[in-house]
Amino acid sequence: MKLQKIYQISATVVLIGIILWFGKTFLIPLAYALLTALVLYPLTKFFERKGFGRAFSILIPILLVSLSILGLALILSYELAMLSAKWPIIHHQFEPYLIDIQKQLELELGWTQEMQSGWIKENLSALSQNTGKIISKALVATFEALFNVIIIPIYIALILHFRGRLVQFATDIVPQNFREKMPVVIQDTVQLFSRFIRGMVLVYLSVGILNSIGLWIIGVDTPFVYGMITAIMTIIPYFGIIISALLPMMVSWMETESIWQPIGIVAVFAVVQYLEANLIFPYVVGRFVNLNTLAAIIAIFLGALFWGVAGMILFLPFVAVLRLMADHFDEFKPWSRLLSSK
Numbered sequence: 001m002k003l004q005k006i007y008q009i010s011a012t013v014v015l016i017g018i019i020l021w022f023g024k025t026f027l028i029p030l031a032y033a034l035l036t037a038l039v040l041y042p043l044t045k046f047f048e049r050k051g052f053g054r055a056f057s058i059l060i061p062i063l064l065v066s067l068s069i070l071g072l073a074l075i076l077s078y079e080l081a082m083l084s085a086k087w088p089i090i091h092h093q094f095e096p097y098l099i100d101i102q103k104q105l106e107l108e109l110g111w112t113q114e115m116q117s118g119w120i121k122e123n124l125s126a127l128s129q130n131t132g133k134i135i136s137k138a139l140v141a142t143f144e145a146l147f148n149v150i151i152i153p154i155y156i157a158l159i160l161h162f163r164g165r166l167v168q169f170a171t172d173i174v175p176q177n178f179r180e181k182m183p184v185v186i187q188d189t190v191q192l193f194s195r196f197i198r199g200m201v202l203v204y205l206s207v208g209i210l211n212s213i214g215l216w217i218i219g220v221d222t223p224f225v226y227g228m229i230t231a232i233m234t235i236i237p238y239f240g241i242i243i244s245a246l247l248p249m250m251v252s253w254m255e256t257e258s259i260w261q262p263i264g265i266v267a268v269f270a271v272v273q274y275l276e277a278n279l280i281f282p283y284v285v286g287r288f289v290n291l292n293t294l295a296a297i298i299a300i301f302l303g304a305l306f307w308g309v310a311g312m313i314l315f316l317p318f319v320a321v322l323r324l325m326a327d328h329f330d331e332f333k334p335w336s337r338l339l340s341s342k
Contacts, residue, residue: 020306028310029148033155035317036065037163038193044160058160062153181328188328189321196317202284207231207276214268218261220252230269234276245269291320292341 020027040061047057159166171182212227220226230244249262282296291299299319303311323339326332 017306024307024310025144028307028314029152030155031314031318032148032310033152033159035193035314036152037156037159038190039197040065040156041160041163041190042194054161058157062156066153178329185325185328188324192320192324193317196320199284203276203281204231204234206280206284207234207272210272210275211268214272215248215265218264218268220248220261220265234273241269241273290341291316291323291339295319295323295339 043061043064044057047060048054052060167183167186170186171179174182208228208231210227211230212224215223215227226244226248230241230248233244234241245265249265252261252265253259278297282293282300296316296319299315300312303313303315305311307314319339323336326336326339
């Protein structure tokens with residue numbers, strides 16, 4: 001009997017893994033929509049109580065979220081515009097360094113300027129041969145991004161509109177002995193996601209403060225502006241931190257005419273990002289959703305394994321939901337104790 005139970009659990013875990021892996025194109029935007037809908041639900045209820053009607057009560061929170069995302073996009077565009085305006089000066093100042101690097105390569109390694117030019121041309125030629133593949137991948141990524149931008153708000157609106165039916169469905173499909181507690185579980189889940197968002201805000205605030213202190217220590221002008229903007233831009237995976245870091249690096253290099261302060265900026269951001277990924281995010285957010293640090297880190301790494309960056313964001317709150325559900329049912333109490341931070 002024990003072996004049969006182990007087999008059933010193993011088969012279920014494998015099946016869930018297969019669904020998560022092969023269904024990620026469909027599941028990721030749906031998961032984002034569900035997460036956002038749960039967070040927006042209290043605001044939607046607030047507007048409904050004020051007499052705005054269901055349609056407007058759903059539309060207003062979605063518009064607020066959309067405006068926030070648009071604000072982040074404008075910040076990114078502003079940084080890019082500033083960097084673009086300074087690029088001729090940066091290029092003029094960087095040119096002597098390139099010449100020095102070429103000379104050093106020739107002196108130390110015997111790599112003549114003709115050889116260096118040949119290597120650059122060879123790699124550019126190889127890159128041009130793969131241009132079709134690169135453009136194809138870029139178009140696919142752009143199409144997916146545009147599709148998600150359109151479909152996620154639609155999912156959010158539909159989830160909020162049909163929330164009553166969804167709750168009833170979730171209650172009907174669980175075993176009979178679980179049904180009595182399902183309304184309480186769902187209510188606690190909504191509160192859990194609200195705490196999760198508060199935790200995320202604390203994470204970015206902490207990262208911004210640490211960035212600002214580090215930049216102030218190494219003598220960067222307006223460290224608070226750069227520190228907070230870089231913290232906000234880390235919401236955009238990979239590119240956000242890179243683009244945000246480029247501006248203070250280039251400005252400090254032009255002002256000091258030394259490479260050491262830009263290196264210091266890179267070091268500050270690298271250390272803070274390491275602390276954010278491995279300590280601040282698991283601890284702060286894990287505390288708000290009542291997950292211990294080990295469970296939070298495992299959830300983040302499993303999310304990265306299945307869904308990449310999206311999984312790192314989404315798996316943590318969903319594992320927290322599983323812990324919450326386990327806490328309400330005696331059969332799953334061991335899992336609740338394993339995952340809980342208390």
